[in-house]
Amino acid sequence: MADAKKEDDFLDDVDMAEAEEFAEDAMEYDDEALELDALKAERDEFKDRFMRALADAENSRKRSDRDRREAEQYGGSKLARDLLPVYDNMKRAVEAATDEQKEVSAALIEGVELTMRELLNTFKKHGIEPISPQVGDKFDPQLHQAMFEAPVPDTKAGDIIQVAAEGFMLYDRLLRPAQVGVSSTPG
Structure with a gap:
């Protein structure tokens, strides 16, 4: 029995260990x-x-590319806007000359017209296109600025009745709206 007890104690010790x-x-x-x-x-x-950092870097790259393209295309818009009155004044000068003045100062008038054409060619080269509405065209608030409204017989409301100044687009952006007079409902 003592051996059995020793064996049980040993097993207990082994199991515990x-x-x-x-x-x-x-x-x-x-x-x-x-x-x-x-x-x-x-x-x-x-x-x-x-x-997230990789996506942010990619977005920054795309944003900087877009900003660079916009700067290339539209960076000169302030200068172009400043040159438009020069074109307007030259056009008014040619239109104001009478037939008699055109005969006497033909070379001068021709020089002004050539300068105007060269200015328009330079505008075109840089993406600036004139907006030249005609009397009778429909008023478009996206391209035209109504300077006045007047009832004119034989017109419809919203028809252009007078063109005060041409407008200009810089690529797909409006640089300056065409200034026009618009017909109101005839009285």
Whole structure:
């Protein structure tokens, strides 16, 4: 019996030792699993931040390309806007000349007309196109500015009755609207 008791005590000691070793292994495994989970979470966070930074850099590149293209196309709009009154004044000067003055100062008038054509060619080269409405055209608020409204017989409301100044487009943007008089409902 004493041997049996010794054997039971030995088995208890062995079972207890194995159980403790198993518990320690399990705790180490749990610690490693927690550490692995923490590393995976950190990796996922860094991956997310990297992807966001990459997308932000791509968006910045696209935005700067768009801004550069706009600067190339529309950067000269202030200068062009400042040159439009010069064109208007030259046109008025040619239109104001009487037939007699045109005969006497033919070379001068021709020089002004050539200068106007050269200015328009330069405008065209840089994407500036005139808006030249005609009397009788329909008023378009996207392209025209109504300077006055008057009832005129034999017209419809919204018809252009007078053109005070041409307008100009810079590519797809309105540089200056054409200044026009518009017919109101005839009285």
